[in-house]
Amino acid sequence: xxxxxxxxxxxxxxxxxxxxxxxxxxxxxxxxxxxxxxxxxxxxxxxxxxxxxxxxxxxxxxxxxxxxxxxxxxxxxxxxxxxxxxxxxxxxxxxxxxxxxxxxxxxxxxxxxxxxxxxxxxxxxxxxxxxxxxxxxxxxxxxxxxxxxxxxxxxxxxxxxxxxxxxxxxxxxxxxxxxxxxxxxxxxxxxxxxxxxxxxxxxxxxxxxxxxxxxxxxxxxxxxxxxxxxxxxxxxxxxxxxxxxxxxxxxxxxxxxxxxxxxxxxxxxxxxxxxxxxxxxxxxxxxxxxxxxxxxxxxxxxxxxxxxxxxxxxxxxxxxxxxxxxxxxxxxxxxxxxxxxx
Amino acid sequence: xxxxxxxxxxxxxxxxxxxxxxxxxxxxxxxxxxxxxxxxxxxxxxxxxxxxxxxxxxxxxxxxxxxxxxxxxxxxxxxxxxxxxxxxxxxxxxxxxxxxxxxxxxxxxxxxxxxxxxxxxxxxxxxxxxxxxxxxxxxxxxxxxxxxxxxxxxxxxxxxxxxxxxxxxxxxxxxxxxxxxxxxxxxxxxxxxxxxxxxxxxxxxxxxxxxxxxxxxxxxxxxxxxxxxxxxxxxxxxxxxxxxxxxxxxxxxxxxxxxxxxxxxxxxxxxxxxxxxxxxxxxxxxxxxxxxxxxxxxxxxxxxxxxxxxxxxxxxxxxxxxxxxxxxxxxxxxxxxxxxxxxxxxxxxxxxxxxxxxxxxxxxxxxxxxxxxxxxxxxxxxxxxxxxxxxxxxxxxxxxxxxxxxxxxxxxxxxxxxxxxxxxxxxxxxxxxxxxxxxxxxxxxxxxxxxxxxxxxxxxxxxxxxxxxxxxxxxxxxxxxxxxxxxxxxxxxxxxxxxxxxxxxxxxxxxxxxxxxxxxxxxxxxxxxxxxxxxxxxxxxxxxxxxxxxxxxxxxxxx
Numbered sequence: 001x002x003x004x005x006x007x008x009x010x011x012x013x014x015x016x017x018x019x020x021x022x023x024x025x026x027x028x029x030x031x032x033x034x035x036x037x038x039x040x041x042x043x044x045x046x047x048x049x050x051x052x053x054x055x056x057x058x059x060x061x062x063x064x065x066x067x068x069x070x071x072x073x074x075x076x077x078x079x080x081x082x083x084x085x086x087x088x089x090x091x092x093x094x095x096x097x098x099x100x101x102x103x104x105x106x107x108x109x110x111x112x113x114x115x116x117x118x119x120x121x122x123x124x125x126x127x128x129x130x131x132x133x134x135x136x137x138x139x140x141x142x143x144x145x146x147x148x149x150x151x152x153x154x155x156x157x158x159x160x161x162x163x164x165x166x167x168x169x170x171x172x173x174x175x176x177x178x179x180x181x182x183x184x185x186x187x188x189x190x191x192x193x194x195x196x197x198x199x200x201x202x203x204x205x206x207x208x209x210x211x212x213x214x215x216x217x218x219x220x221x222x223x224x225x226x227x228x229x230x231x232x233x234x235x236x237x238x239x240x241x242x243x244x245x246x247x248x249x250x251x252x253x254x255x256x257x258x259x260x261x262x263x264x265x266x267x268x269x270x271x272x273x274x275x276x277x278x279x280x281x282x283x284x285x286x287x288x289x290x291x292x293x294x295x296x297x298x299x300x301x302x303x304x305x306x307x308x309x310x311x312x313x314x315x316x317x318x319x320x321x322x323x324x325x326x327x328x329x330x331x332x333x334x335x336x337x338x339x340x341x342x
Numbered sequence: 343x344x345x346x347x348x349x350x351x352x353x354x355x356x357x358x359x360x361x362x363x364x365x366x367x368x369x370x371x372x373x374x375x376x377x378x379x380x381x382x383x384x385x386x387x388x389x390x391x392x393x394x395x396x397x398x399x400x401x402x403x404x405x406x407x408x409x410x411x412x413x414x415x416x417x418x419x420x421x422x423x424x425x426x427x428x429x430x431x432x433x434x435x436x437x438x439x440x441x442x443x444x445x446x447x448x449x450x451x452x453x454x455x456x457x458x459x460x461x462x463x464x465x466x467x468x469x470x471x472x473x474x475x476x477x478x479x480x481x482x483x484x485x486x487x488x489x490x491x492x493x494x495x496x497x498x499x500x501x502x503x504x505x506x507x508x509x510x511x512x513x514x515x516x517x518x519x520x521x522x523x524x525x526x527x528x529x530x531x532x533x534x535x536x537x538x539x540x541x542x543x544x545x546x547x548x549x550x551x552x553x554x555x556x557x558x559x560x561x562x563x564x565x566x567x568x569x570x571x572x573x574x575x576x577x578x579x580x581x582x583x584x585x586x587x588x589x590x591x592x593x594x595x596x597x598x599x600x601x602x603x604x605x606x607x608x609x610x611x612x613x614x615x616x617x618x619x620x621x622x623x624x625x626x627x628x629x630x631x632x633x634x635x636x637x638x639x640x641x642x643x644x645x646x647x648x649x650x651x652x653x654x655x656x657x658x659x660x661x662x663x664x665x666x667x668x669x670x671x672x673x674x675x676x677x678x679x680x681x682x683x684x685x686x687x688x689x690x691x692x693x694x695x696x697x698x699x700x701x702x703x704x705x706x707x708x709x710x711x712x713x714x715x716x717x718x719x720x721x722x723x724x725x726x727x728x729x730x731x732x733x734x735x736x737x738x739x740x741x742x743x744x745x746x747x748x749x750x751x752x753x754x755x756x757x758x759x760x761x762x763x764x765x766x767x768x769x770x771x772x773x774x775x776x777x778x779x780x781x782x783x784x785x786x787x788x789x790x791x792x793x794x795x796x797x798x799x800x801x802x803x804x805x806x807x808x809x810x811x812x813x814x815x816x817x818x819x820x821x822x823x824x825x826x827x828x829x830x831x832x833x834x835x836x837x838x839x840x841x842x843x844x845x846x847x848x849x850x851x852x853x854x855x856x857x858x859x860x861x862x863x864x865x866x867x868x869x870x871x872x873x874x875x876x877x878x879x880x881x882x883x884x885x886x887x888x889x890x891x892x893x894x895x896x897x898x899x900x901x
Contacts, residue, residue, distance in 0.1 A: 157607035165607045166600065171571050171591045172378045174564075193374045286600070 004329055008322050019314055023307045024069050030303040034058070038069060040079040040088070040304030078308035083300045088308040092290060096312065097180025098168060099289035103278050105205055106212035107271060113213065114220025115263060119256065121221065122228030134225075137218040145277050149211045149284035156207060163207045166286035170204075173197040208285040212277050216270050223266055227259045234258075261332045268324035272317045376880050378589035379862060381873075382601045382610035386569055386594050389484065390555035392530050393473065396489040396782070398730075398872070401529035402614075403572060403592060406874040408450075409532035409557035412441055412466065413523060415784055415870055420689035421826075422523055426461065426533055426558065436518030436824060441466070443509040448579035449535045450562035454554050457537060461558055463505040468536035470503055470513075479543060484552045490530035490782050493792075494521075520824050524785030529871040533558060560585050560876045569594055586879035605857060611880070612858040612866060619676075622857045629860055632853040633869050634678055634685050637731040638789065639778035641722070641742065642846040646807045647773055649718055656844040658708035659774075660698040662749045663742060669850050672738045676855065680848035682837045683779075683789050687869045689826070690786035690833040696841045706749045717750025723767065723775040726757050731778030731852050738776055738849070767805045775805060784870040786833055790817050794845060808845035 027037035035052050036042060044052060053059065057068040072079075078088040121133040157165035168182055169175065173193060178185050182205075186197045231237065232255055240250050279291025286292070290309060297305035329335045387400040390408065395401070405411075413430065416423040424430075427441035447461035472480045473488045474497050491497070499522065501514040515522060525531060538556040542548050555563055558581065561574035572592035576585050593610050595601045598617045605613040605628065606621075616622055622630045641663070643650035650656055669677050681697040684690055709715065724739035725732065732738065736757065743753040758766060767775060781788040791798065796814050798804035813836055820832035840846070856867050864878035 153603060153607075158603060161606075161608055163607075164609050165603050166609060170375075170609070171380055171573070171593050172374050172589065174573070196374055 001329070004335075005326075008325060012318060012322060015318060016315060019311060020070055020073060021066070023311045024066050026307050027069075027303070032303070037303045037307070038072070038079055040082045040085075040302075042082050043085075073311070078311070079304040081297070081305045082302045083297070083305070088305055091293065091305075092308065092312050094177070094180065095288060095290040095293050096316070098182070098287065099275070099278060099282070099291055100316075101181045101183070102168075102205065102209060102212065102282070102287060102289060103271070103275055106209040106278065107216070107267070107274055109209055110213035110217035110220055110270075110274070111267070114217035115224045115260075117217075118221040118224025119228050119251075119259070121225040122232065123251070125229055125232075130225075133221060137221040140214045140218040143214065145211060145215065145280055146284060148214065149208070149281055152207055152211055153284070164200075164204050165207070168201065168204050168287060169197065170200045173200060208281050208287055211285075212274060212281050215277055216274050219270060219273075220263070224259060224263055227262045228255060231255050231259045231262075261328070264324065264331060265328050268321040271320050271324070275313070275317060374589075377587060378591065379587050379612065379875065379878060379880065380591045380593050380610040381875075382595050382604050382613040383572075383592045384594075384601070384614050385596055387572070389552045390563065390566075391484070391534070391552035392532055392872075393469075393488050393491070394484055394552060396493075396530075401872040403873075404555065405529035405532055405872040406559065406876070407561045407574060407590070407872075408555050408559040408563060409534075410447070410559055411528070411531050411533065412526050415524065415527040417869055422527065426466075430523075432523075432824060436520065436822070437515045439513045439515070439522070440506065441511045441513075443511065444581060445509055447558050447581045448577075449538070449558055450556050450577055451579070452554075452556065452562055452564075454550070455535075455538050455541065455556050457535065457556075459537065461533070461535075462508045463511045464536045465533055466511045467503050467505055468539055469532070469534045470500070472534070473497065474500055474503070480539060480548060480551060483548045488530075490528065493782060494525050494788075496525070518822050520821050520829065521783075521785040521787040524783050524787075527870075528783035530782070561590055564589075582876070585876055587875070590875055605859075608859065611862045612856065614856055616855055616857040619855070627860050628857055630855065630857045631867070632676075632855045633867055634687050634851050635730060635854045636685060636688070636781040636784065636870065637778060637852060638680050638683050638685065638793075638848050639729075639732040639738075639776070639850050639852070640680070640683065640793075640846045640848045641774060641776055642806045643774050643844070644770060644772055644805070644807060645845055646770060649712070649714060649720070650773060652712050653843060654708050654712035655714065657698075658705040658712065658749070659746065659751070660844050660847040661701045661708070662705035662751075663745050663847065663849075664700050665849055666700070668738055668741050671741060672732070672734050673850060673852060677850040677852040680850050682840060683793055683846075683848050684786050684833075684837075685851040688784065688786050688789075690830055692830065692834045692837065695834065695837045698841070698844070698847060702745075702748055709749060709751075717752065719752045719754065720746075720773045721754045721756050723756050723758075723763065723772045725760070725775075725777055726763060727760050729778055729780070730854070731780060731850070732776065733852075735776045770805075770807060772805070777805065779803070786829075787817065787821060790820075790833065790836055794840065806845040808843070810839065810843060810845075813839050813843075 027034045030037050035049070035056050035058055036044070038056055039052050041048065041052065055068065055072070057064050076089050078092070080087050081091060084091070117133050117137075121130045124130045153165045156163045164170070173191065173196070175182070175185050175189050175191065175197060178188050182201050183198070186194060186201060189197075191197060237250060237254060240254055245253070275291075278289070279295065281287070282289045282292040283295055290313060294306065294309040294313070297309060383399070383403065385399040387403040388395050388397055389400060390404050392401040392405045392409075410426050412425060412427040413422050414425045415421075426444055426447055428444045429442045431440045431442075432438070443461065443463065443466070445460065449455075449457040449461065451457060472478050473491045475481060488496075499515055499517070499519055501516050504512045504514065506512055513522075534551065535556045539548075539551055542550050558577075560577055560580050560582070562577050563572070564575045565571070565573040571594060574590040574592075576588045578584060593604065595604060595610075598615070601610070601613045601615075602617055602621075604610045605616065606625075616630065619630055622628050641659075643656050643659070645651055645656070665679050669675065669679060678686070682691070682695050709717070722739045722742060724735040726735070728734065736755070739753070739755045743755065746753050756772070757763070766772070767777075779789065779793050792803045794804055794806065794808055794813065795817060796804075796809040796811075799807045799809055816832045816836045816839070820829045820836075823829060854867060858866070861881045862878060863881050864875075866873055866875060866878055868874065
């Protein structure tokens with residue numbers, strides 16, 4: 001296990017190192033002065049520019065420039081946004097929790113819908129149920145998310161008036177920012193309208209989370225179906241059947257547990273996919289998350305924000321990957337061995 | 343195992359959600375939603391002090407919500423009414439105006455300011471001296487520009503402001519000007535707190551006066567996030583009846599489609615400038631309303647240049663234009679035909695005012711008399727920007743082009759970038775032009791003088807360069823009297839003169855639209871000035887009837 005942990009950590013550090021090199025080189029590839037792209041201080045005076053040049057060591061060679069940049073990042077200084085002139089790290093601090101919240105809930109929805117459906121399809125392998133579920137999965141996978149989002153707003157918000165179309169909480173509620181995760185903040189707040197706010201936040205998150213969940217859910221369906229078919233044809237299932245266990249006993253005691261382990265391994269991959277979908281969805285549902293912020297930064301040519309945002313977002317996805325790997329390793333003793341260490 | 347965990351989380355969420363619904367339904371008190379109103383506005387205010395701007399978005403979000411003025415304009419009878427000043431007295435020569443203030447006006451108490459006294463004469467003097475005196479400690483804070491007061495030449499008009507006692511203030515004017523009181527009713531002439539000003543100077547943050555506002559209005563500012571929201575709380579010590587709603591939120595949504603979606607999805611109760619009017623009118627739970635704004639768009643002629651130095655030619659062109667078709671096309675019917683330069687909602691408007699009627703045959707005849715039997719070539723300068731009074735000047739120019747071709751006049755359309763356009767116009771390089779005017783306050787003088795007075799042709803906005811002594815005398819007479827009937831008579835004559843001389847052809851007065859949920863009762867938009875939420879409340883019924891009785895009579899409810 002120690003070796004496993006060590007391998008993951010070294011992989012993490014190496015990947016982050018490569019990412020910072022890319023982000024560092026972006027400053028030179030974007031138009032404008034590299035120091036200004038690093039720091040985002042577009043209105044810097046001559047003396048301020050002097051300080052920046054010293055801080056980023058622009059008069060030295062490229063390697064020491066890179067390490068100066070790396071030092072800034074490690075100190076949590078991602079520069080300031082060219083558009084709003086406020087520190088990027090604090091902007092991200094405000095926005096990233098909203099994205100995490102939305103993605104996590106979408107992930108939970110996609111797993112709770114997708115995995116059982118996939119199992120059912122596998123059990124009904126090559127029967128009507130299987131075909132219906134597979135075609136639905138194909139359909140769900142092919143629908144573009146921006147179109148689905150607009151359709152959902154049109155139907156559920158405008159026509160039926162059931163769910164709100166924008167934002168993460170009605171503006172009427174004043175919830176203090178503590179963690180940034182809306183539900184936790186609401187529970188922590190002392191507002192007399194706490195429970196109304198909780199209900200409102202739930203209504204707000206349903207539509208965007210479901211829209212995001214559709215595509216990953218279809219992938220979970222196909223994944224769990226394949227895994228389940230594989231498990232069901234394994235010899236220990238045959239042995240269990242020969243032992244005289246009932247169908248339910250076989251499925252719940254052996255098949256699901258073994259299949260789940262294999263599915264968990266893919267959750268990390270799916271999470272990256274899900275965050276990408278979430279970025280587009282945030283724009284459609286005016287969700288105040290990092291995806292919308294990043295897309296706006298691209299429109300405003302806010303190079304410092306693009307750099308910082310990409311770095312933080314990829315770091316976040318990578319951390320999730322590693323976490324999932326650890327969960328997988330914890331669940332599956334086989335994975336802790338030498339050959340899985342890579 | 344993971345599956346169980348995820349399932350557990352999800353179940354927990356659902357259970358808590360269900361329990362919430364059940365407990366909130368049992369509650370008989372008003373919900374937060376019923377105590378609050380969300381207004382979807384079209385933009386962020388530039389400042390929280392309307393004295394500093396001329397933008398409608400800013401005065402909408404500040405003037406009538408956060409502040410009061412000395413006097414107000416009562417739309418029901420077109421007269422001045424008391425506000426912070428409970429009464430006032432004007433001397434016979436019209437040069438001394440004394441205001442007697444109410445003694446029960448409380449300022450806002452907020453996290454950043456606690457008033458120790460009620461409003462008194464010092465606040466009035468503080469407010470207006472900031473604009474008048476360049477050595478006032480606040481004059482140059484936030485830029486030192488007071489566009490409205492500059493446009494009405496406030497500092498040239500006011501000699502001094504005197505404190506008679508704690509609740510009496512006297513304005514001394516250099517000359518009589520009957521629109522002076524009307525200027526004080528506008529959204530820009532609001533009253534600030536002198537005590538707050540002093541506190542900020544002591545703290546060394548004077549610029550907070552205009553961004554963390556303290557006023558006497560029905561609401562106080564709670565929270566402002568640029569580009570996102572403005573939150574107001576009710577002012578509980580308001581000197582009039584306090585508002586029924588406790589919270590007012592401006593949801594800043596610059597995109598028109600977002601505002602429409604939010605209105606339809608019930609995320610906002612009232613929406614400014616809605617699009618897709620048909621969809622709103624089709625819905626039983628929404629109301630679309632409109633008012634005619636105080637503006638005018640017109641086709642002006644350069645009266646100093648051939649052929650428009652000839653009155654007959656100007657009349658002929660005016661007659662040849664089909665205004666109705668223009669309004670249908672350019673405004674999509676969202677405007678009313680302008681008969682003269684002031685809208686019908688102004689008190690100075692007179693039904694007997696003659697109007698140029700569409701008559702191409704007579705136009706052709708007039709051209710013959712004027713010696714242009716074979717027509718002529720002319721240019722029209724179409725403004726390159728969108729304005730409330732004219733959403734598309736270029737299309738308007740094209741329609742005029744087609745109309746004029748029928749009487750043998752060839753039109754060339756000219757357009758420059760906006761600042762170049764204005765500069766070239768002021769140099770008189772044009773023959774005719776499409777422009778407009780938005781009034782700052784309801785006094786009719788605000789239309790007659792800036793658009794057509796002789797003095798304005800040299801330094802101001804009069805691009806027709808029309809200089810008529812009789813017209814100027816009429817305006818001067820109207821300003822020197824305080825008798826409303828006399829003033830009406832003078833303005834009637836002035837309008838008749840404009841009709842005869844035709845220095846310009848008034849085309850349209852555009853309308854301002856707003857839509858609201860039927861649950862929201864009470865007047866919000868008015869013909870003059872910004873939004874008011876003072877008498878607005880929510881009906882505690884699920885299905886409210888299409889109401890109209892609570893809306894002021896001038897506001898059209900579009901069925």
